[in-house]
Amino acid sequence: MAITRRPEIADPEGATVKKALTDLGYNEVRTVRFDRSIILDLEENDATRARDRAVEMCNRLLVNPVLEEYTVEVET
Amino acid sequence: MAITRRPEIADPEGATVKKALTDLGYNEVRTVRFDRSIILDLEENDATRARDRAVEMCNRLLVNPVLEEYTVEVET
């Protein structure tokens, strides 16, 4: 699942790293954004069930809706 | 660019989150892995140059080769 920080929320990591890159002379960098992805290895053959469970995990624990949005992908 | 922790390196966070999920009753979870992705918005039209610069940034700053491996993708 891919987790992105909501655009309206400040992103200190991104800001700091952008500055560092600029200091290193990478002036072409306009913005830097950090995303997180969580890879779960599930013991579950049914893809739809796997997705549902994963979505549930995101809502309950893995994602904080105040800060983040997410998308879930299932590989079988 | 997608950044993955080298498989042989310990991942306390993944282990702790796996336990938390198990405690919540998600017993199907075998492993939890966290990856980072960094999205750069570059002022650069030449895709190959953009890639080269991005790779350079990874090696110099963005990625810790001791702990991580990375792949770079360019979107135009």
Next chain:
Amino acid sequence: MRTEEVDLEPDEGEVLTLHARLGLSDDEYRQIIDGLGREPSRSELAMYSVMWSEHCSYKSSRVHLSRFPTEAPWVVVGPGENAGVVDVGEGWLAALRIESHNHPSFVEPHQGAATGVGGIIRDIFTMGARPIALWDSLRFGPLDQPRNRYLFAGVVGGIAAYGNAVGVPTVGGELAFAEHYSDNPLVNVMCLGVLRAEDLVLATSGPPGTIAVLLGAPTGRDGIGGASVLASASFDETSLEKRPSVQVGDPFAEKKLIEACLELYRRKLVVGVQDLGAAGLSCAVSEPVSRSGHGITVDLDRVHTREPDMTAPELLMSESQERMMAFVHPDRVDEVVEVARRWETEASVVGEITSSGNVVVSHGGEVVVDVPARSLTAEAPRYQRPLGEPGWMEDLWSNTVKFVAQPAIATGLLQLLAEPELGSKAWIYEQYDYMLFLNTVVGPGHDATLLRLKGTDRGLALTTDGNGRVCYLDPRRGGARLVWEAALNVAMVGAEPLAVVDNLNFGNPEKPEVMWQFRETVEGISEACEALGVPVVGGNVSFYNETDGLDIYPSPVIGMLGLVEELIWPPPRLDRADAEMAIYLVGNEWAPNLAGSAFEKVTFGHVGGRPTGPDRAAGRAAVIAARRLAEAGTPVLHDVSMGGLALALAEICIASGVGASVAYSDWRFLFSEDPHRFVAVAPAAADHTISAVCSEVGVPFLRIGTMGGDSIVFDRGGVRAAVDLSVAVTAWRTALPEHLRN
């Protein structure tokens, strides 16, 4: 498995070179064969390679370390255990230890420093103590090189991340820079713990029948060969390929392990404990049994692991962090496992103590190791390495700066203030939690940190001191001066010097010059400790601190614990000076000597000459006078060290936000770093107290000036050099941040 050092499945015909790849010399390999009367198995070879490594066996240093004075009535446990333990009164003991993580921090600064913190904390709670304070002593190459900035920021970040999260405050530290450390930074961390006398635990295995329980994090392929490969071999280009064996710290696992172990001790559930540090399981099973004269059988199949299919040598050499070996009476095993479970810590029964005297290890049902325990520890090689005074010493001593005219004093002082080595360290310690446990009475930014001993009116003072330049110019005088300086530093907060731990960071011991520096340093430290009546209770040796043949400065670090029997409130602090207060210089009157001084280094880029040696009588007098003055309520005490009197004075002015004016005769007097001297600032009304104490103790003192105004003024017969206080503050505050900007 990536690195060749740990590829334990060599191709045909490679077996002969396997020991070399594990860091064992041909002679050592022959010694193993002679001892066993046969070829060692791979697993045995793996164990010998880590146990006989410089880092674990101290094979080059032991003969010299025996020189240290280690006894005093208050010493409960001296060198030899995981930490030294001293009696601090009212039934309380203090456990102290310092350890280096230099090479790992070069390979991966953040994790290297973090795991160094984790390791030294384990050494403390192995003794039954609750760790209450950390202290870091750091050396890096100049910050104008990006790589050094990266290493510096990474190390500080790693100490902060681990120390803060594990819940042990980092209450102070020490920092210096020199080109010599560019490819070989030094990361030494000291840890202090306290315990009730009845709770002391030793690293002993207990009698035959005792069960060995492995507690903590699962074992993975972390830092395999770490001890032999990283800590005991010099660096060169190839060292970067050694990276995959880097360990990752998990402060959360360590925190749970601390609480679990402290509960085990409280409930008297263990006979003994040994932490798993360098050499991992190999060390944890062999050291305790060889101490108790027994043997042990270990079943590797029972070790809880993080990765599948680990080989026996890997399991034996792994340096996975946050692990402990507990030795438990058979009847208490279930309780121990229960305590571990409650703290979410894994526990597996992996062995049993036997009377055989041998370490017997089985894996996959077959015996892979069967060797005498002592052959791994007490009977490890000891080397009388050849040593010889370097040819360059005479030249160094005669290489002094000839001053034709008096240099600009104000400019000189400002340059010193703007040096990262001498400016404010707030950028570092504001990243550390230095307040946890509500013990910090005098925190970072002073000569020593003063902690209350909870539940008593007593205080514990901590400091470390090092000075690469002076030790390079004269290892013996340098080593001794560090002990005297540390003693004076704890006296600055009113404490009596109680115990020393030392971290001896040196170059390649196979070079006679380096061994000479080592021997001289140990001699100097020993002489000073004897003169002070302070025992060495523990320490650590780090050799092979060289890169591409360039050895670091001989860099001993002296850690000192001081005791205040009754806390003085308010204690002396740098920020308690006020306008109108009188300024005194207390201590020996030396012929000023700038050899090795920060002033010569900073203003002339010069390191040469022969530094002044310490003076027993003057040293003792200064320490006693300082303590008496603290007890008498003197608001400000600050020792004269790096940067000399001028810098000491400026630091008081900056901290207190008030200027000062002092008279001087010879300008060198302002910048010389000769030992046994300190500044005292007190209300004019206290003049008689100062003179009474000093004359009673028999230490020279001189009123040199008065606090006040908004600049720091140095006056020589009406010729005045002044530094605007606000300018001084800015230079001092921005010294580190400015140099850290890319």
Next chain:
Amino acid sequence: MTKVAVVLFPGTNCELDTAEALSSLGADARIVWHADSDLAEFDGVVLPGGFAHGDYLRTGAIARFSPVMKSVAALAEAGRPVLGICNGFQILCEAGLLPGAFIANRGLSFLCKWVDLEVADQGSMLTSGLQPGTHLRLPLNSYEGNFVAGSTAARVVLTYRDNINGSDHAAAAVANEAGNVVGVMPHPERASADWLGSADGNLLLGSFLQAAS
């Protein structure tokens, strides 16, 4: 005697300090384990600072599922004072007992520093004893101390006079609507005696105990 629970999660490290500061103010402070506690008997509860569950995933995210949190919610529901300090504040946000969330400090470094605060709202159990505008000096000690208000309106009761971590509304302490659940990022227990550098924290802990008794 006012009976206060100080909750200990694995990874918590300020429980002793917090209990000590509360006891010195005359409270009967008990440290309770996160897994086996029913808090019905307590007049108030404190979630102390530290790194519950190692701060892994997100600070406070895992702790919120500890069994004890049900009884914490019950106490809050019953109008009893619930105080979260530092990591405890983060946990209360994750648990939805307080609005908002936390991200890394502006400047991306851990900050252990004395900060000056101002009372913005005395309508919370933590600030009830204090006039708006009162200045307090407390130690800050956090990496993720940067408060994000999110969509729901946050009731800010203490503000930073110099907003060093970048918090929305310069919020150092936030309360729920009722004012009985409060999170404070700086550490009152670390400012509980003059020899620690300030005793201002006692003013806050004092009104917490007031509300509890």
